[in-house]
Amino acid sequence: MIERDHVWRYSFVGTMLVVLPILIIIRVVRIQINPEQLRSDFESRGWAYERRTIVPARGQIYDRWGSLLAGNQKVYEVGIELQYVKSPETIAQTLNIVLGLDYKRVLDAASTKAGPDAVYAVVADNITQDQINKLAVIIDQMKNAYPNSTDKNTPSLRGLVYQAHLGRIYPETTLGSNILGFVSRTGEGYFGVEERFNDLLAGKSKTILVPKDPNRAQELPQVPDGASLVLTIDREIQRSMEQIIDRALIETGSVSGTIVVIDPKTGEVLAMATTPRLDLNEYWQYADVFPKDVPFNRAVMEAYEPGSVYKVLTMASALDVGAVKPDTTFVDTGQIEVGGARIINWNGGAWGPQNMTGCLQHSLNVCLAWVATKVGASDFYRYMQAFGIGHLTGVDLAGENPGRLKVPGDNDWYAADLGTNAFGQGVAATPLQMAASISAVANGGKMMAPHLVRSVLNGGFQHDIEQSVVGMPIKPETAQTLTKMLAKSLETESSDALVTGYRVAGKTGTAEIPTPFGYTSNATNASFVGWGPVDDPRFLVYVWLEKPQTSPWGSVVAAPVFREAVEQLVVLLNLPPDDVRLKLNRN
């Protein structure tokens, strides 16, 4: 009887010992494969970790001497944490008074009902430290005045928060603005260096999961800052050139003006001053400063018919190919027909017998058209292409315009183009393109790639950008001969471009501006290109004044601008007058 009682007890215990482990195993398996469980596990990880995006600081931009042109400053984002808002009216009124924000817009944002899809509203960004200091004082005062008030009508700034982050700042405001470009609120670079090197400057942001558990504190991954750039620009030269072009605009009544200064030996752009300019710290004024069709940087984004400065290239090709020599005589009858088109001189006159220096000195269209015919279309355009006309210079700025050079074989090229192209009509080039191509003449025939970035600072190291030779469009002897011819022509005509103490070579340019109906406008583009010192060129200056009002001629309006620019340049470049330099070099 007793044994029978024991049997069912033993059976029960045995069954339990079998069933319970089976249930445990089933449960364990279920936990492992149950999607609900996976979700809850994921959620628990969400609480255990914080997702953080590490945004590297945008790289800085310096001038060639290390002066900061574009940096970062602490700015604040002002926002509203909707779930804590007690008085939207107080928030709206405070932000209206302190930050000048629109009352209704802030009120709408602050009145938004908090929910899963409405947690936080950004109401302002790029707020300065001074403004935040004022805001902080008011928030503190409000807290002290109404501590722990539960009254619904009590003024309260609860929910109003601000958070610091880095924003772009341009300490030089408008200086070099056309070169630098700007960074928008979203961190995207627009125009200039900021756009061209946006990826490099911005760096790569990284999103990581940071454990909240202090026992699992780990080293944050190193997110390198964006690379910084050292430009070839000289801040002082840039500033001087900007002042000179601004003055020239007022004095000549020109629509716009541009000065490009490059070192012909290296291709480094020392200054690129153009109009209009934008205070980059107020980039939102862009549309007002640059109304429709006004390019951000005329020096690289606007191609124009350069006119007689182009004769430098025509003569260079003719001398190089052996079509003419400096003493070759041309009898100017005042007109010539090329490809069925009649070409006349700028004053419509006949200048009689002229050597090639005289042709350049008097800027005779007829003579240069004849010279081009002597070179021949095939060689002429081969040389123009070698000079880079019609091609991008590859300068490290966004939005470069390649210009236009029609060549034989193009649908819109006619035989007459050879004659007109010879004196810079029917061909379009940017000021930088012209400066770069003519720099080959200044640099003994060797054409350097124009560039604005001198070095890249990345990962703590400075990598210098190698200077590159674009080509050798003409022989060194040709370059020397032409430089002497152009120096002599300036001296003979007592040009306004001459600089006391410094021998310079150069050429004026006056180009009619084409309209849809031909060259019917009286408006001109006045230009001047020059370089010096002739025996050892250290600079090349290209000046362009668009539609000057006081005089249409480059020799009258652009040449004095060149002289003024060089007078400033030689001081800033520590370049002694020729006689002093030669004497110092001899000692």
Add this chain to the structure above:
Amino acid sequence: MEHLENIAQTYSQAPWRKQLQFLGLFSLILVAVGVVAGIYLTVSAHSATLGREIQAMQYGTYSQNDRDGLEVVNREIEDLQSQLALISSASDMRARASKLGFVPVDTTKVIYIKVAGYEQRQPASLGPHTEQPVVSAPVMPPEYTESLFDWLSRESQAWSFSLVGGKP
């Protein structure tokens, strides 16, 4: 003799003696566990505090003072660099120079002299000009990573160098 045997037998058979032994052993274990638990708690609390400090230093989280974060410090550095650039901008410098009585020089007033050994101003060098990455100094001292054998080896080398007067 018989008397002594009786005492020994009585003592060995005393029930309270066994209970005392058990109690003593239990207390010993309890104290040991308590000591271990105390050490564990102290170490883990210290570790958690340090963990929080590290987190705060790295990105300001949990910090009472927002200025503690590495991110914030980097931001301050960037900001100060820009502030410096603002007060030394070309226009500000020129205005300050004018205030001090300086005037822009023109070509006719400049005197050039040759100075032996004078080197012309060089363009900005804001970092080492090298393609080879420089190995940065280790953050952790070797004591934290090296093995006992490494330590012995290092120490013996240091001793041998110091004995012969060399520099390790």
